[in-house]
Amino acid sequence: MSSTLWTTPGQATGKAIRAAAALGGVPIELPAAYEHFVDNKKPEFLAKFAHGKIPALETADGFKLFESVAIARYIAAIAPNSGLLGQDLKESALVDQWIHLAESEVETYTGLINQLIRGIITPYNKPIHNVFAERQLRALKTLNAHLATRTFFVGERITLADVYIATIIQRAATITFDATQRAELPHLVRHSETIVNQPQVKGIYEPVTYVEKALQYVPPPKEKKEPKAAPAPAPKAEKKPKAVEKDEEEEDLVPAEPKVKNPLDDLPKSTFNLEDWKRQYSNNETRGTGGAIEWFYKNFDKDGFSVWRFDFKYNNELTQTFMSSNQIGGFFNRLEASRKYLFASAGVLGTNNDSVIAGVLILRGPDVKPVVEAAPDWESYEYKKLDLENEADKAYFEAALAWDLEIDGKKWADGKLFK
């Protein structure tokens, strides 16, 4: 049973929830194609979540919840063995305490400052900006001092407080938490790096580009401007915030995704229709007469598409098979941008503490990288092109589609599809 989390890949609060789910082994899925400021205004979304706000969660039994901290806490509570809420009521209260301090006195001001410098709150007002920055710094200092003698915020293990605060710090590091502050607050830097690099949350946090100097207000260009012959040089672009989008509330803060034409669209037209394949696969038996594999061999265009085996590189780090399954789900979620070019089937093979992740990809073009690099963690997997004329490759391909693959005696335990 899986829950759906409405968020966007860049949303900080969504990352905290996804990380909590990954650590707790709670399966969550992201909706196939959520478009922020469009889908959350639709009546069907508002019928579920009246405030029209993301992140928002819907569980398999129809329970609906919004507000990021509430969701993260709920996810942590349904995985009590994860220890994410501490070992007892007191630790749980301390988890709440640190999250609340970081949210109300760090994250709030990251949001407000960001909106001021990007002209979402206008007019820009430097003294107000300074007041917000001072308030934020006071809380950062308290957090840093606490970490001077501790690895984690509460107790001796990762809790939700660590996940949440690391996420908040990562976001601040792109706006206010600059080199000067980082030199002054080294424990916070160490802590947040430790948390976001935990193997379980790999792929949720993209590598952060720390600001050298806290971002400042950039006045909008005057409307009547002489067209300049030479475009502005690079250093200016570095400071410029990513395309200004409507940002009406802190929880909505998501970096704009640049709309770049995908080079895969420029490949010569192919006779193989990936969408048709996905339908065939979903609607028919995989093997046998009239099955999806039969259809595939009849229609496949090996010039326009290629078929790949992929294997997880860190199988020795896998523990519970349901967590491994979650790992695949996360990878597939992050491949979202390549949905037009990719079909994938993958499985967890083996048993708890002795499992591997392997699967098969059918993708546009002759190379794997342009398609899978949409997922920041694509390099956690090894890719090998399959030759369907080769019997061994062919057998692997069919078994990975039919979910009866076996590797070194490890049997298929759980599978996921990307379609």
Added chain:
Amino acid sequence: MSITLWSTRVQGSGKTARLLNSCLTVVLILIMDGWIRAAAALGGIPIELPAAYKHYVDNTKPEFLAKFPHGKIPGLETADGFKLFESVAIARYVAALAPDSGLLGKDLKESALVDQWIHLAESEIDLYTSLIGNLIRGVISPYSKAIHTTFAQRQLRALQTLNTHLASHTFFVGERITLADIHVAMIIQRTTWVTFDAPLRKQLNHLVRHLETIINQPLFRDIFTPVAYVEKALGYMPPKKDVK
């Protein structure tokens, strides 16, 4: 078991009104304190207030900072020496000590909904009550009408969401009082002194009804101050010229 709650105490609306005029931050503290004590009263947890706590004096002393490094109240210390700050964390802890009170709902899902409504009211209503209060009193300066308006609009959006929810619910979660009701009522009470004026109250009548219901619970009588609404949302109050 008894608990010490480091905070300030105020009684009577007159005193509240005077404090409000002099320093909104203190009122914030009083109110946050108020709802923690209300939660404790309902759950039957005895809570003591320190005999003579003086805000901005005692919380800057080394012995206080040794207990609560952020120097912030409310701060809680239990008989066995456990220390906690941040109002929501304290209230949630106190409520969890009294599971029969139902303050956190009757199961995990209700408990998550309690968190949801508290978080919404805190981050989208109370935050702006504070910021608007800071702006109109010159705590954040210079005053900017445009920013004030932005904050008020954001607050209104959340007020409307809460009001709509209450149109078909007596309480925020389930059929009984939870921490969400207490917390949201206190946040709304704070707005009645700053932004929640007569036209808004007419538009958001379910929130008014809810506030009055919670505040008038017999258990809370000694803790909360009677509701005193602003007729018109407070505007900027330019500082008085220094006349010697």
